[in-house]
Amino acid sequence: MSNISLTAAENLQQIRENKPLIHNITNFVVMNYTANVLLATGASPVMAHAQNEVEEMVAFAGSLVLNIGTLSESWVSSMLMASQRANTLKTPIILDPVGSGATAFRTASAKRIIAEAKVSVIRGNASEILSLGSEQSNTRGVDTSQSVSDAAQTASLLARELDTILAITGPTDLVTDGRRVFNVDNGHPLMPYVTGTGCSATAVVGAFAAVDRDYLRAATTALAFFGLAGEMAGKAATGPGSFMIHLLDALYNMSPEQLEKGCRIKESSATRS
Template sequence: MNRFADRAAETLAAVRENRPLIHNITNFVVMNYTANALLAMGASPVMAHGINEVEEMAALAGALVLNIGTLTEEWVAAMIRAGKKASELGKPVVLDPVGAGATRLRTASAKQIIEQVRVRTVRGNASEILALETRDATTRGVDSVHSVEDVAGTGSAMADALKTTLAITGPTDFITDGNRVLRVANGHPLMARITGTGCTATAIVGAFSAIDDDPVCAAASALAFFGLAGEVAAQHASAPGSCMIQLLDALYTVTPEDLKAGARIREAR
C-alpha cells in the first residue's frame, strides 16, 4: 500500500465532488488549454487579471494560481494585489515563475511576488527554481538548462529560505517544504513536446491545493495525477498534436481508483 497514492485518490475525488473555483492569472499562450484542463479534471477555472477585480475574484476562489509566462508590470501588480487578498483570507497561492532566469524582468517579478505574497507552493523547472535564489542560474527561453538532480541537493534549504514548498518538475519530480521530500515518477516524454504542460501542471497543483491543505502532499498528488494522465494519453497518441487532445481526455477519464493504483509517489531525502 502507498499512503500517498491513497491520499492522491481521495483528493481527486474531493476535487470532482466540490468543483473548487481556481482563479488563474496566467499567460496568453496557455489560457484556453489550462482552463480546459481544469474543467476536464473536475475543477472550475476562472481567468481574471484586471487589477480592479482580482481581489474580489481571489476572495471567491478556492485557490489562486499566478503564472508570469507573458508578464507585464501591470499584470505583476495585479498578481500581487490578488495574492495579498488570497493570503489574507488563508487561501492557497501557487506560483509558476515561467522563464525566471531568462530576463531580469522575469526573475525580479518572481522574487517580488514571493517577497510580498504568502506563496504556498512554487512549481517550476529546475532552472526557474534556481533563479529564485541565485544570480547565475539561467534558462533557455522558458526551457530548463538544469536537471532536477542539480537542485535536489539544495532544494530543501531553498524551500526553507524562501518559506514555501518547491515542486520541481522533470522526468522525476522533486517536492519539498524544507523538511519533507517526496518524489513523483509519473509522466511521459511526449508531454515535454506540448506547449503549456508545465503551466497546466501548476494549475492542477492549484486545484489539489484548494482541497488538501498540506502543500507537499497536494503538489505530489497533483503531479502524480497529471503525469498518469500523460501516460494514458501517450497510449492513444502518435505525436504531440494528438497527445495534447488525448491529455485533456485523460484528465477527464482517469479515476481516483486509477490514480490510487498508478501514482508513483515515494518519500526521499
C-alpha cells in the same frame, strides 16, 4: 498502497465533488489549455486579471494560480493585489515562475511576488526554480549532472530559504517543503512538446491545494495525477497534437482508483541537513 497514493485518490475525489473555483492570472499562450485541463480535472477555472476585479474574484476561489509568462507591468500589479487578498483569506497561492532566470524582468517579478506575498507552492523546471535563490544556492545548480540526492539537498535548502514548497518538474519530479522530499515518477516524454503542460500542471496543483491544505501532499499528488494522465495519453497518441487531446480525455476519465494504483510517488532518502 502507500498512504500518499490513497491521499491522491481522495484529493481527486474531493475535486470532482466540490468543483473548486481556481482563479488564474496566467499567460496568453496557455490560458485556453489551462482552463481545459482544470475543467477536465473536475475544477472550475476562472481567468481574471483586471485590477478592478481580482480582489473580488479571488475571494470566491479555492486557490490563486499566478503565472508570469507573457508578463507586463500591470499584470504584476494585479498579481500582487490578488495575492494580498488571498493571503488575508488564507487562500493558497501557487506560483509558476515561467522564464524566471531568462530575463531580468521575469526574475525580478517572480522574486517580488515571493517577497510581498506568502506563496504556498512554486512549480517550475529546475532552472526557473534555481533562479529564485540567492546567489549562493544558485551556483549549486540542480541539473542533469547532479545525483538525485544532491538535487534533493539543493531544493531543500532553497525551499527553506524561500519558506515555501518547491515542485520541480522534469523526467522525475521533486517536491519538497525543505524537510521532506517526494519524487514523482509519472509523466511522458511528449509532455515538453505541448505548450502549457507545465503551466497546466501548476494549475492542477492549485486544484489539489484547494481541497488539501497539506500543500506538500497536495502538490505531490497533483503532479502524480497529471503525470499519470500523461502516461495514459501517451499510449494513444501518435504525436504531440493527439497527445494534447488525449491528455484532456485522460484527466477527465481517470478514476480515483486508477490514480491510487497508477501513481508512483516515493519519499526521497535524501539526508535532511
